[in-house]
Every structure is written in C-alpha cells, then in structure tokens.
Amino acid sequence: xxxxxxxxxxxxxxxxxxxxxxxxxVVYDLVIIGALAGALxxxxxxxxxxxxxxxxxxxxxxxxxxxxEFLKKTPPxxxxxxxxxxxxxxxxxxxxxxxxxxxxxxxxxxxxxxxLGGFYIIVLGVQLLQVIHFGPSYSLFxxxxxxxxxxxxxxxxxxxxxxxxxxxVSPKKSIEGLLGGLAVVAAAALVFKLATGGRFIExxxxxxxxxxxxxxxxxxxxxxxxxxxxxxxxxxDSSNIIPGHGGLLDKLDSFLLAAPVFILLMKYFL
Numbered sequence: 001x002x003x004x005x006x007x008x009x010x011x012x013x014x015x016x017x018x019x020x021x022x023x024x025x026v027v028y029d030l031v032i033i034g035a036l037a038g039a040l041x042x043x044x045x046x047x048x049x050x051x052x053x054x055x056x057x058x059x060x061x062x063x064x065x066x067x068x069e070f071l072k073k074t075p076p077x078x079x080x081x082x083x084x085x086x087x088x089x090x091x092x093x094x095x096x097x098x099x100x101x102x103x104x105x106x107x108x109x110x111x112x113x114x115x116l117g118g119f120y121i122i123v124l125g126v127q128l129l130q131v132i133h134f135g136p137s138y139s140l141f142x143x144x145x146x147x148x149x150x151x152x153x154x155x156x157x158x159x160x161x162x163x164x165x166x167x168x169v170s171p172k173k174s175i176e177g178l179l180g181g182l183a184v185v186a187a188a189a190l191v192f193k194l195a196t197g198g199r200f201i202e203x204x205x206x207x208x209x210x211x212x213x214x215x216x217x218x219x220x221x222x223x224x225x226x227x228x229x230x231x232x233x234x235x236x237d238s239s240n241i242i243p244g245h246g247g248l249l250d251k252l253d254s255f256l257l258a259a260p261v262f263i264l265l266m267k268y269f270l
Contacts, residue, residue, distance in 0.1 A: 010147075017143070021136045028132050033067055036125045039238070039249040043117045046233040052106070054114040058093045063122050065089065070126050090118060120225060120256060121249070127259040134266055137200040141189075142215065142262045146254050148188050149216040150223070153181030170227035178220060185216045202270065211265055215258050222257035226250070 020028035037060060044056040069082055094114050101107030132139045157177025165173040189212035193205045203211065226249055230238065237246030245251055 021132060021139050025132050029071065029129055032125075032128045033063075035248045035252055036063060036121060036128075038241070039121050039125070039247075039252050040117060042238040042247045042249045043121060043229070046229065046235055046238060047113055049233050049235065052109050052113050054110060054117055055094065055097060058097070059114060059118050059122065062086075062090050062093060062118055063126075066122055066126050067129070070129055094118070121252075124222075124256040124260055125252065127263055128255060130263055131259055138266065141201055141211075142258065143255075144192075145185055145189065145212045145215045146219045146258050149181045149185040149212075149219050150254055152184035153177040153220070156180030156184070166224060166227075169224055169231055173224070173227075181220075182213055182216050185212045188212070207269070211262075211269075214265065215262060218258040218261040219254035222255065223253045225257070226253035 016027075016031075020031060040056065040059050040063065044054045044059075047054055066086065069086065094111055098107030098111045101110070131142055153173075154177065157172070157174040157180070160180075161172075161174030161176045163175040164171065165175050165178055186209045189208045190205055193201070193203065193208040201208070226238070230236070238249035239247030241247050242251060
C-alpha cells in the first residue's frame with residue numbers, strides 16, 4: 001500500500017513539475033522557495049523534540065535575503081562580494097541572540113543547530129534555483145537522475161538488501177540498494193544518451209554515465225545527512241505533509257547536495 005501511495009503522489013506531482021520546467025520557471029522558483037521554507041520549519045520542529053530551539057525566524061529571514069540576492073541576476077548566482085556580505089549578515093543574526101541567553105549551553109546548541117540548518121537547507125538549497133537556467137533538458141537530467149537513483153535504491157534495497165550501509169544513521173538503507181541504485185541510474189543515463197544523441201544534453205556517453213553516478217552518490221549523501229538529523233531527533237519522517245513520502249525535507253534532502261554538485265559539473269566539466 002505504501003508503494004502505491006508513493007507512486008500515486010509522484011504521478012500527481014510530475015505534470016506540475018514538467019509544466020514549471022518547460023512553460024513557467026516562475027512556478028518552479030515558487031515551488032522551490034516554498035519547499036525550502038517548509039523544510040526549515042520541519043527542521044526546527046524536529047529539533048524542538050530534543051529540547052533544542054533553533055532560531056527559525058532568523059533562518060527564514062536569511063532564506064528570504066538569499067533568494068532575493070540570488071534571483072536578482074540572470075542567471076541566478078552569487079558573486080564573491082555578496083557571499084562575504086551575506087556571511088557577515090548571517091553571523092550577526094545568529095551570533096548575537098545567544099549572548100543574551102541565560103542558559104549558555106542551550107544558547108550554544110541553538111546557535112550551532114541554527115547554523116547547520118542554514119548551511120544544509122539554505123546555502124545548498126538555493127542552488128536549486130540556478131539549475132533551471134541551464135535549460136529544461138539539463139534540469140530533467142538532474143531531477144531524473146536523483147529520482148531514478150532514489151527509487152531504484154529503495155526498491156532494490158527493500159527486495160534484496162542484506163548488508164546495512166550505515167545502520168546507526170539509517171537502518172533500512174543497504175549496500176545492495178546503494179550499488180543497485182548506482183547501476184540503474186548509470187544504465188538509464190547511458191540508454192537516454194544513446195537514444196537521444198546530442199539533441200537534449202551536450203554530454204558524451206561517458207560523461208553522462210559518470211555525472212549520473214556522481215549525482216547519485218551526492219543524492220545519497222544528502223539523504224544520509226537528513227537521516228542523521230532525524231535519528232538525533234528521534235523521528236521517522238521530517239513531517240507527514242506528503243502522503244507516503246513524509247515531509248518536504250524528506251523530498252528535498254537528496255537534492256540539497258546533488259544540485260550544487262550538478263552546477264559545478266556543468267560549469268567546469270561540461
């Protein structure tokens with residue numbers, strides 16, 4: 001039943017995603033921004049269960065500032081001066097409140113986990129806004145690779161997984177799922193490239209396969225990072241807002257590292 005719900009929700013979401021990528025990038029931007037804001041709230045609520053109160057409004061404000069600075073250029077990007085200025089601003093927003101916290105330990109924990117959320121969700125997450133400006137085909141390549149890897153790793157791991165990947169962090173993930181997911185996504189990238197030639201993406205077959213494997217590993221690392229946070233917080237999912245899939249952070253986690261890695265690959269190794 002859970003698998004059916006997962007597939008049904010994905011099929012409902014897919015047309016919206018395709019419309020936003022091919023017809024209306026503004027819809028894509030709004031969906032990503034909304035998802036990042038929701039993920040920050042979920043992150044805050046997860047840690048709250050442990051007694052740690054992150055500075056949610058500080059991170060939401062920083063997200064808004066980063067999005068504004070990022071999107072005012074075409075294509076979206078930060079230059080080094082803006083990065084330096086944003087880091088100073090974020091330091092002021094995060095470092096000052098704990099000074100006035102009478103409980104020094106809680107103040108330090110709040111500061112540390114606020115910064116973790118800011119880097120993991122905001123700094124990495126806003127890079128998703130740049131992906132679409134490489135063109136619809138490259139956007140589909142990234143999202144397709146991550147979705148195929150996640151699905152293949154999940155189904156293969158469920159079916160034949162015997163050796164745990166990182167049991168203390170994520171008990172259900174297996175080495176068989178990891179290797180099977182990488183094999184499937186590499187094969188999918190190769191078939192896609194051979195079937196379409198150079199009509200959609202300007203990558204030779206070798207690079208398409210290599211990029212797919214690198215992005216699959218990046219997606220797995222992003223997913224394991226969230227798993228670590230969930231295990232620390234004692235929760236199974238970041239929330240239950242998406243039937244069969246958990247929360248917004250559960251759906252974003254694989255992209256949070258894969259998107260920046262994808263941008264680096266496109267800029268320096270295309």
